[in-house]
Amino acid sequence: MSELSVNSYFDNQVKSIALENAEGVSTVGVMAVGEYEFGTSQREYMTVVSGLLTVKLPGSEDWVEIKKGETFIVEANQSFGVKVSEQTAYHCRYE
Amino acid sequence: MSELSVNSYFDNQVKSIALENAEGVSTVGVMAVGEYEFGTSQREYMTVVSGLLTVKLPGSEDWVEIKKGETFIVEANQSFGVKVSEQTAYHCRYE
Numbered sequence: 001m002s003e004l005s006v007n008s009y010f011d012n013q014v015k016s017i018a019l020e021n022a023e024g025v026s027t028v029g030v031m032a033v034g035e036y037e038f039g040t041s042q043r044e045y046m047t048v049v050s051g052l053l054t055v056k057l058p059g060s061e062d063w064v065e066i067k068k069g070e071t072f073i074v075e076a077n078q079s080f081g082v083k084v085s086e087q088t089a090y091h092c093r094y095e
Numbered sequence: 096m097s098e099l100s101v102n103s104y105f106d107n108q109v110k111s112i113a114l115e116n117a118e119g120v121s122t123v124g125v126m127a128v129g130e131y132e133f134g135t136s137q138r139e140y141m142t143v144v145s146g147l148l149t150v151k152l153p154g155s156e157d158w159v160e161i162k163k164g165e166t167f168i169v170e171a172n173q174s175f176g177v178k179v180s181e182q183t184a185y186h187c188r189y190e
Binding site: 003004006012013014015016017018019020021022023026028029030032047049050051052068086087088089091093 | 098099101107108109110111112113114115116117118121123124125127142144145146147163181182183184186188
């Protein structure tokens with residue numbers, strides 16, 4: 001069994017741990033306060049576990065608040081903006 | 096602002112990332128397949144984010160399945176058993 005892998009992004013302002021189970025491949029992670037532009041290589045189902053994300057989805061000009069327990073979906077090969085005003089934990093499932 | 100801290104337990108079979116926000120102090124983490132005995136120093140609210148935990152709470156002889164989205168609570172200075180049959184992500188809030 002392989003070891004749990006931890007990844008860091010944006011100069012260690014975002015860190016995640018990967019997992020694979022019956023639900024598929026996913027990560028849980030934490031974002032520090034800041035503003036980020038993410039790119040997708042697969043469809044992503046992103047759920048806020050604790051905290052708050054303010055998100056600008058591909059093709060949208062509007063920033064939308066995603067609260068604890070809420071999920072947004074981004075298709076593959078897109079980019080999306082995220083503003084983080086407090087440390088926020090997320091779960092990201094890949095398809 | 097301090098860097099996001101990653102902790103490892105049980106010979107790297109459990110890893111977590113700490114955060115603090117309006118909800119308080121918490122961690123998100125992943126448990127590899129295995130069986131673990133955890134001890135608490137504060138009250139813990141443990142929620143399954145992805146996967147499944149089978150838990151024996153303090154003072155109980157029964158193993159109970161905690162599914163995705165479900166939460167169990169353990170008081171401070173207790174120990175509890177966890178069986179993990181697939182990689183499982185959790186959120187643990189401390190009080």
